[in-house]
Amino acid sequence: MLPKSEMLLRQSVVRHLLESDTALEMGWRVQAYRQFEQVLSDKGFPCLFGRRANKSGSCLLLFIPCEHEQQALRDGMEEYVKFVNDTPLEDRLFNPLIVIFEKNDFNSLAEEQAYAWATLQQLHDGDRSPWPAKACTDPEVFEWTYHFAGLPMFINMSFPRHSAMKSRSLGGHIVFVVNPRENFDEVASAETESGRKVREKIRQRIADYNNGVVPDTLGFFGDRTSLEWKQYQLEGGLSLSRCPLHIKVDKTDHLNER
Numbered sequence: 001m002l003p004k005s006e007m008l009l010r011q012s013v014v015r016h017l018l019e020s021d022t023a024l025e026m027g028w029r030v031q032a033y034r035q036f037e038q039v040l041s042d043k044g045f046p047c048l049f050g051r052r053a054n055k056s057g058s059c060l061l062l063f064i065p066c067e068h069e070q071q072a073l074r075d076g077m078e079e080y081v082k083f084v085n086d087t088p089l090e091d092r093l094f095n096p097l098i099v100i101f102e103k104n105d106f107n108s109l110a111e112e113q114a115y116a117w118a119t120l121q122q123l124h125d126g127d128r129s130p131w132p133a134k135a136c137t138d139p140e141v142f143e144w145t146y147h148f149a150g151l152p153m154f155i156n157m158s159f160p161r162h163s164a165m166k167s168r169s170l171g172g173h174i175v176f177v178v179n180p181r182e183n184f185d186e187v188a189s190a191e192t193e194s195g196r197k198v199r200e201k202i203r204q205r206i207a208d209y210n211n212g213v214v215p216d217t218l219g220f221f222g223d224r225t226s227l228e229w230k231q232y233q234l235e236g237g238l239s240l241s242r243c244p245l246h247i248k249v250d251k252t253d254h255l256n257e258r
Helices: 011-018 028-041 048-056 069-086 109-125 181-187 193-209 228-233 252-256
Strands: 060-064 097-101 146-148 151-158 175-180
Touching: 011 028, 011 060, 028 048, 028 060, 028 097, 048 193, 060 069, 069 097, 069 109, 069 151, 069 175, 109 146, 109 151, 109 228, 146 228, 151 181, 151 228, 175 181
Parallel strands: 060 097
Antiparallel strands: 097 175, 146 151, 151 175
């Protein structure tokens, strides 16, 4: 039987399911996954770490159906955070969480992006863990990053209609690529020469892949001139002067209503 949609699936398991009779039960997930894998298999795809994870089949996948999508997302994210907390850093550097959403009846890139931000807000609102006491709560400050279940993370939001910035289009569905913040600090830190070289190499690959288009908002975490939230979406589509997320430190009353 097909595992419940809200469960995390190892990429190797998904590949096995696609080759079995179970593929018929997977419905929309079949095309959505195959489109994702096709993009990541392109030798020109700029993210070297994403290509490596895809090649080795080490991605973790979370398919979000339209029905009960917020519960499925929250449960899957909690499971992923547990995996991160239980696994040594060196053993999970190439285990990004790939969240693929079924909903794709949007009319524009701006609509896709508005949905993505609303989804992140709802995920934050439903977080059963408090926002860490020492974590920045203002997305307009360079030190801010998204937290869920106490874990600082980076969320790459990719959209089907991101045609000019095609490095942020991973098929026909909205996709979140989620990594713990510390993964980037380990493999591509802005504080080390090797990390800066890796980032510059990826930046050049982005330019090549996007036919010369390099997002102005692409930067380093911790750089005073760079805001983390702007790198989640990048330019194009929804024009935002400020981050649409509202971080709530005390959500006791809200959660008690759920």
